[in-house]
Amino acid sequence: MEPNNVFSLLLIISLWFLLTFHSNAETSTYIIHMNKSFFPQVFTTHHDWFKSTIHSLKSKTLVPDDYDQASKQSQKKLVYTYDHAMYGFSAVLSSNELEILKNIDGFVSAYQDRTATIDTTHTFEFLSLDSPSGLWHTSDFGDDVVVGVIDTGLWPESQSFKDDGMTKKIPNKWKGTCETGQEFNTSMCNFKLIGARYFNKGVIASNPNVTISMNSARDTIGHGTHTSSTVAGNYVNGASYFGYAKGIARGIAPKARIAMYKVIWEEGRFASDVLAGMDQAINDGVDVISISMGFDDVPLYEDPIAIASFAAMEKGIVVSSSAGNAGPEFGTLHNGIPWLLTAAAGTIDRTFGTLVLGNGQSIIGWTLFPANAIVENVLLVYNNTLSSCNSLNLLSQLNKKVIILCDDSLSNRNKTSVFNQINVVTEANLLGAVFVSDSPQLIDLGRIYTPSIVIKPKDAQSVINYAKSNNNPTSSIKFQQTFVGTKPAPAAAYYSSRGPSHSYPWILKPDIMAPGSRVLAAYIPNKPTARIGTNVFLSSDYNFMSGTSMSCPHVSGVAALLKAAHPQWSAAAIRSALITTANPLDNTQNPIRDNGYPSQHASPLAIGAGEIDPNRAMNPGLIYDATPQDYVNLLCGLKFTKNQILTITRSNSYDCENPSLDLNYPSFIAFYSNKTRSMVHKFKRIVTNVGDGAATYRAKVTYPKGSVVTVSPDILTFKYKNEKQSYNIIIKYVMYKKENVSFGDLVWIEDGGAHIVRSPIVVAPTGIV
Numbered sequence: 209m210e211p212n213n214v215f216s217l218l219l220i221i222s223l224w225f226l227l228t229f230h231s232n233a234e235t236s237t238y239i240i241h242m243n244k245s246f247f248p249q250v251f252t253t254h255h256d257w258f259k260s261t262i263h264s265l266k267s268k269t270l271v272p273d274d275y276d277q278a279s280k281q282s283q284k285k286l287v288y289t290y291d292h293a294m295y296g297f298s299a300v301l302s303s304n305e306l307e308i309l310k311n312i313d314g315f316v317s318a319y320q321d322r323t324a325t326i327d328t329t330h331t332f333e334f335l336s337l338d339s340p341s342g343l344w345h346t347s348d349f350g351d352d353v354v355v356g357v358i359d360t361g362l363w364p365e366s367q368s369f370k371d372d373g374m375t376k377k378i379p380n381k382w383k384g385t386c387e388t389g390q391e392f393n394t395s396m397c398n399f400k401l402i403g404a405r406y407f408n409k410g411v412i413a414s415n416p417n418v419t420i421s422m423n424s425a426r427d428t429i430g431h432g433t434h435t436s437s438t439v440a441g442n443y444v445n446g447a448s449y450f451g452y453a454k455g456i457a458r459g460i461a462p463k464a465r466i467a468m469y470k471v472i473w474e475e476g477r478f479a480s481d482v483l484a485g486m487d488q489a490i491n492d493g494v495d496v497i498s499i500s501m502g503f504d505d506v507p508l509y510e511d512p513i514a515i516a517s518f519a520a521m522e523k524g525i526v527v528s529s530s531a532g533n534a535g536p537e538f539g540t541l542h543n544g545i546p547w548l549l550t551a552a553a554g555t556i557d558r559t560f561g562t563l564v565l566g567n568g569q570s571i572i573g574w575t576l577f578p579a580n581a582i583v584e585n586v587l588l589v590y591n592n593t594l595s596s597c598n599s600l601n602l603l604s605q606l607n608k609k610v611i612i613l614c615d616d617s618l619s620n621r622n623k624t625s626v627f628n629q630i631n632v633v634t635e636a637n638l639l640g641a642v643f644v645s646d647s648p649q650l651i652d653l654g655r656i657y658t659p660s661i662v663i664k665p666k667d668a669q670s671v672i673n674y675a676k677s678n679n680n681p682t683s684s685i686k687f688q689q690t691f692v693g694t695k696p697a698p699a700a701a702y703y704s705s706r707g708p709s710h711s712y713p714w715i716l717k718p719d720i721m722a723p724g725s726r727v728l729a730a731y732i733p734n735k736p737t738a739r740i741g742t743n744v745f746l747s748s749d750y751n752f753m754s755g756t757s758m759s760c761p762h763v764s765g766v767a768a769l770l771k772a773a774h775p776q777w778s779a780a781a782i783r784s785a786l787i788t789t790a791n792p793l794d795n796t797q798n799p800i801r802d803n804g805y806p807s808q809h810a811s812p813l814a815i816g817a818g819e820i821d822p823n824r825a826m827n828p829g830l831i832y833d834a835t836p837q838d839y840v841n842l843l844c845g846l847k848f849t850k851n852q853i854l855t856i857t858r859s860n861s862y863d864c865e866n867p868s869l870d871l872n873y874p875s876f877i878a879f880y881s882n883k884t885r886s887m888v889h890k891f892k893r894i895v896t897n898v899g900d901g902a903a904t905y906r907a908k909v910t911y912p913k914g915s916v917v918t919v920s921p922d923i924l925t926f927k928y929k930n931e932k933q934s935y936n937i938i939i940k941y942v943m944y945k946k947e948n949v950s951f952g953d954l955v956w957i958e959d960g961g962a963h964i965v966r967s968p969i970v971v972a973p974t975g976i977v
């Protein structure tokens with residue numbers, strides 16, 4: 209036994225006396241980080257060391273004389289051993305036991321288990337992936353890239369997970385497996401779905417009496433089936449949601465392999481399970497991790513996603529995450545982690561259904577009523593009293609064979625009233641309804657239960673005029689129609705969480721925006737996706753879902769394609785390529801708008817650099833790279849304690865000789881104090897020429913309002929491929945009264961225009977963090 213170990217044992221024994229005088233009934237699951245260099249040689253595995261450590265706590269406190277009993281108890285208490293995402297374990301401990309543990313040699317840090325927040329086929333055309341020279345073709349559709357999806361499991365029988373057309377060979381590096389469990393066995397995996405595992409010891413530790421309703425990688429929530437088919441689902445002909453968005457469904461990287469790690473359960477969502485899933489994914493050999501969930505308001509050194517994705521980044525694995533659905537206010541974002549990708553959600557240029565008036569006028573609206581209802585030439589009722597549509601009593605007295613025009617401006621227009629109107633009209637059981645609303649919540653998240661359509665307020669006046677001017681006004685509603693090319697699109701979804709990040713405000717987050725609203729993807733067949741009236745529920749194999757949970761797998765899919773096209777690029781290089789080539793303009797060539805603040809242009813705190821542009825990302829010209837040591841310099845710059853840093857970096861010996869918050873990131877954010885309202889901030893950046901050879905780039909800056917920005921040098925000349933050049937940028941803010949968050953950009957333009965490398969710049973008051 210090594211001296212360290214003897215010492216720990218003495219410590220445990222001496223503390224045992226203390227402990228026995230305390231009541232320690234209250235236990236919790238803790239995640240415990242250890243220093244690997246203290247691993248005692250007497251143990252063959254880390255698991256044995258941790259088990260023994262916990263056993264020694266337990267046996268001294270409860271049943272010192274009954275080894276079997278103690279051993280059973282100690283096995284119960286060790287929840288997971290971690291070795292790839294972090295080094296350490298999770299265990300059920302009392303606070304007294306935790307205090308003892310803190311004095312053991314090799315202890316680094318501990319924190320309580322916590323709960324994750326989960327954030328829910330046409331999108332590929334919108335992103336222009338199908339052009340013949342595009343990223344799809346260059347990357348061979350993501351062939352041989354493995355995407356690990358950390359989620360709620362999946363429905364293995366879905367058409368999206370069939371392996372038709374896949375190379376019949378699993379990548380050599382793959383170490384994963386298909387775990388047998390309830391209604392799930394190895395025969396359900398194939399050359400598309402190459403791994404499926406499940407982790408729920410954290411759920412069980414938190415409530416030993418819990419009954420796990422589906423103890424396997426099978427999805428009972430629908431979220432993971434949707435996200436994993438969005439990343440890498442196979443081609444499926446004729447997929448639709450009750451006839452809407454009908455077409456060929458396919459993932460963003462349709463030839464990439466999927467490995468599912470089920471960590472989210474109907475019975476609970478725990479950090480210890482998330483860490484176990486990521487730990488396994490890293491060890492199994494995934495290339496990309498897609499994680500559509502986050503932990504709110506936690507420091508980097510207690511955030512399991514930050515911790516696990518640091519280990520992933522060191523191995524060159526790209527981790528793509530969701531910003532959260534807590535928008536539109538600033539400072540609501542999670543996963544604002546410097547070494548991963550954070551995706552915001554945007555709208556799609558698509559709508560469904562038409563209203564046709566008796567006078568022949570046709571208005572494209574929005575409906576997802578799940579059937580081809582026949583609503584033709586029906587009496588249209590518009591009446592100041594009835595059309596507030598908030599009285600079931602009044603509407604029930606109407607002849608049922610009418611279409612009621614519901615105007616939410618008549619019901620003290622507010623964000624919830626149109627949802628209320630939909631419920632009232634559904635209960636009134638009328639033949640049809642026309643709702644007037646531009647509520648982004650409705651368009652992104654609402655459902656329609658009665659044959660009806662939503663039109664925009666700007667289109668409503670002509671309907672009202674027609675209804676008023678005619679003695680017998682009629683109208684028709686057409687269902688199951690899909691219209692693409694709606695303008696303007698994309699816009700920042702109102703719900704998408706906005707930066708800055710609380711855990712690390714000094715880099716601009718989110719990084720990028722991708723389609724998140726009304727995304728069609730595979731779903732579980734035994735859970736309703738639609739309702740008709742008040743009590744008829746319908747299911748479908750494909751479903752629309754909205755959220756940054758849906759935009760994240762789009763980014764993960766593009767990252768997988770980039771990984772296939774550029775296998776040598778680091779995770780930072782892939783992120784840089786995505787950021788500097790993103791599109792800040794919508795399909796009307798105007799700046800992307802913000803649906804959370806409808807009259808405003810979206811700031812980079814909502815959309816990052818803009819909408820993801822996969823084809824341009826393939827060939828970015830310049831990249832801003834970063835090494836693991838650069839991130840350590842950043843942790844040192846944050847003045848984290850040695851143990852907080854080790855919690856993230858594990859046992860590798862990093863030094864803190866060059867602390868710096870100025871990470872080589874492809875975007876800029878500078879804060880001014882709202883007291884002085886002035887600021888000068890200097891950044892240094894290094895760019896690598898990944899173009900074909902010699903190139904000259906010139907800087908073009910758009911100042912944020914109230915700021916002056918200088919770039920030096922403002923011409924960068926590269927003689928060869930992979931050459932690095934550096935520049936400085938100084939942002940000087942002088943009081944600007946009108947806006948507290950202002951933004952601009954720095955664009956490096958290659959002579960001849962072959963490459964345009966854009967970095968957004970944000971200037972914001974410290975008060976918004």
Ligand SMILES: *[C@@H]1O[C@H](CO)[C@@H](O)[C@H](O)[C@H]1NC(C)=O
Pocket residue numbers: 392393394395
């Ligand atoms: C796996 O499950 C399927 C469907 O329940 C069943 O038909 C098959 O025999 C099972 N295979 C194995 C290897 O257990």
Ligand SMILES: *[C@@H]1O[C@H](CO)[C@@H](O)[C@H](O)[C@H]1NC(C)=O
Pocket residue numbers: 415416417
């Ligand atoms: C678990 O079940 C046992 C036996 O039914 C009961 O004594 C105990 O209070 C339960 N624990 C919890 C946390 O519900």
Ligand SMILES: *[C@@H]1O[C@H](CO)[C@@H](O)[C@H](O)[C@H]1NC(C)=O
Pocket residue numbers: 591592593594602
């Ligand atoms: C509007 O509807 C109410 C309730 O049916 C009815 O009492 C009223 O007369 C109608 N008003 C008009 C102008 O038609």
Ligand SMILES: *[C@@H]1O[C@H](CO)[C@@H](O)[C@H](O)[C@H]1NC(C)=O
Pocket residue numbers: 598619620622623624625628
């Ligand atoms: C908004 O409308 C709903 C439904 O009509 C109502 O319950 C709620 O009180 C309204 N809220 C405000 C702030 O007016």
Ligand SMILES: *[C@@H]1O[C@H](CO)[C@@H](O)[C@H](O)[C@H]1NC(C)=O
Pocket residue numbers: 243244245246850851854
């Ligand atoms: C971890 O242990 C090694 C070996 O004792 C030591 O050099 C290192 O400083 C430790 N790290 C921390 C943060 O304590």
Ligand SMILES: *[C@@H]1O[C@H](CO)[C@@H](O)[C@H](O)[C@H]1NC(C)=O
Pocket residue numbers: 882883948973974975976
């Ligand atoms: C300005 O600073 C004060 C305190 O320093 C703070 O209470 C206030 O919220 C800040 N205002 C803004 C707009 O950031």
Ligand SMILES: *[C@@H]1O[C@H](CO)[C@@H](O)[C@H](O)[C@H]1NC(C)=O
Pocket residue numbers: 538947948949973975976
């Ligand atoms: C920006 O300034 C306005 C006006 O002073 C204030 O109402 C708002 O809260 C500020 N917003 C932020 C995010 O600081």
